[in-house]
Amino acid sequence: MSVFLAKRLITLIATLIGASAVVFVVLEILPGNAAQILMGPDASPDAVHALAVQLGIDRPAAERYWHWISGMLAGDLGLSYAYSTPVRDLLIERLALTVPLAAMAMAITTALALAAGIYAASRHNKLGDVGVMSLSQIGIAIPNFWFAILLILLFSVHLKWFSAGGFAGWNEGIVAGLKSLLLPAISLAVVQSAILARITRSAVLDVLREDFVRTARAKGASQRRTLWGHVLRNAMIPVITVMGLQFSELLAGTIVVESVFYLPGLGRLIFQSISNRDLIVVRNCVMLLAAMVVAVNFIVDVLYAVIDPRIKASDI
């Protein structure tokens, strides 16, 4: 296990270093002179040079890369050009919305998918199964941002139960905050739960065919008891793996859904920073999201090995 862990940890670190290099090359080297871009084409060369010195972009690329990485490790991500505040504070402020949104979406995904998947498996090849599978096929085809718009049409425009967007802020109380995030979380969860319901159904069906399930039934255990006591525990291995991978999808999805609901999260920050040409914020946001995706994949790999000890380092 420790060899496996060490191998995965080395891969994790190598991936993070590689990702940071890609982000740096694409966002720091390719755009050319950031000071010129910020000041516009009419700025005098002296003013551009002064800003370049102030931003530190007159130094060699390798030195800037090292400065960024060492700063990141020390918790210093630099200053935003547009907001004139430390990037770290901006990210923490925005994560206070994006992380709860993704977590809420994951909770709804899990609840919906497990209920639908287990129900479909228990009604295998009957009307209930066909119904759930057809619905899930439609759920997979619906773009999450369109579903978000439909939710706004129904619950905000017609029923007027929710506001059409914006975030009340955690200062207004947890209930008000969670209410602002409910529609965005549902729109993110629907597509993911459609996928997870299919995985849950096939995992439960696979386990139902195992010999130990037949033995439990032969010993007189009821179908309900067999399902909850024996089948589910064993069917959870692939389900948990997929859930981990879905968290990465949810994080990417939040970028779009935050735009639909005008939520001041990480996704909105990225777009505002792109239009402000605030590349230092874009660079750190993209790196943060990529690091979260890599970290979640790492946790999934490790969890997978913990849940199923037959998985060896060489298998992954």
Add this chain to the structure above:
Amino acid sequence: MKRAFSHASFAIGAVLSLLLVAAAALSLIWTPHSPYEVDMAAKLLPPDAAHWLGTDPYGRDIVSLLLVGARASIAVGVVAVGIGLVIGAALGLLAAARRGWAEELIMRLADFGFAFPAILSAIMLTAVFGPGMVNAIIAIGLYNIPTFARITRASANAVWSREFVLAARACGKGAFSITMEHVLPNIASVLIVQATIRFAIAILAEAALSYLGLGTQPPQPSWGRMLSEAQSLMFQAPMLAVYPGVAIALAVLGLNLLGDGLRDLFDPRLARTR
């Protein structure tokens, strides 16, 4: 053929996918009105005989916009899947043929590719080169490469361990000719199924990027941008936010069902166990 069309998923998927292609093809020779012609006097008209689904806030005909929008989806799907398929399959075949460090390197690069979902790659490209359809295609294409590389490598490894490949090696055939003559034809069905599913994902990604303003740019119509424009008019014209979404969902549903159907038809054992 008869077996194929008696398979419900395949039949529905094929019909919906053909409709998508037909809409795009039709838009090349005919649309009810010009999708580029702004007519403020005819803005936000309800559906009637002249405008079957009404008009948008610039007086453009919705049906014409939807028909031409299908072109953007197909163009992005074909090119982005093409990039992923050609580069990803080549890397996967190379990994399976060479094994050892080449395989390890390619697979680790594929793992690395998963760190950048399409939307993140698109954001980076947009931040540097500005928004546009080409950048969206490149971003989605790059995102497809690791998926195709992994699937190709796994399927190709299975073929490499088969007896007929051993026989070909015993006859003195090289890795390249075995790959082209034996491995590739045997994994083609897996790649076709995957290409269909990735096509659907590419349509969704293009719509999301265009919605965010990072994909297809005005005046070229795109379903994603139609949704973004409709969002500001939800109180006056809610149906404007419905039509493009239905078009996207039907296209994606069709391709997914087609992929499922093809998988069952290529490998009937899978269909029986599901």
